[in-house]
Amino acid sequence: MSGSDDVDEYLAGVPLEFRGALQGLREIIQRLDPEATERISYRVPTFFDHGMLVGFGAQSTGCSFYTLRPGLVSSLGEELAGFDASGGTIRFTPSHPLPKSLVRTIVANRLADNRSA
DSSP states (O other): OOHHHHHHHHHHTSOHHHHHHHHHHHHHHHHHOTTOEEEEETTEEEEESSSEEEEEEEOSSOEEEEOSOHHHHHHOGGGGTTSEEETTEEEEBTTBOOOHHHHHHHHHHHHHHHHHO
8 A cells, every 4th residue: 555545544534524624735735745755654644755744634623734843833923823733733624724825834844944954
C-alpha cells in the first residue's frame, strides 16, 4: 500500500462532517508542493519534503492542521484570529476552514525550514 493509499484509508475513516474539509486541505497542500510525499506518521496524514512538512487530522470536535513547528504558530499572530491554536497545532471546523493564504504561508515557511536544514 502506498502512502497516498494509507491517507485515503485514513480519510475514509473520518466522520463525513470533517472529511471534505480535510480533503480540501490535502488538495491545497498537494498543489502548493507537488513534490511532497504523504503517508501516515504519528497516526495522522503527514506530508514530507526534505523531512516532515505538515500534517492534518480529525478529532471528535473538529479538525487540526499540524505545522510541526510551534514557533511558526506563535509568529502568525493576527492571521490566526478566530482559530484555536497552540504549540504547532491550529484547530478548525468545516464551517470555519483555514484560509488558503494561511495554509500557503505555513507550507512556504516549512519548506524553507526543511530545505535550509
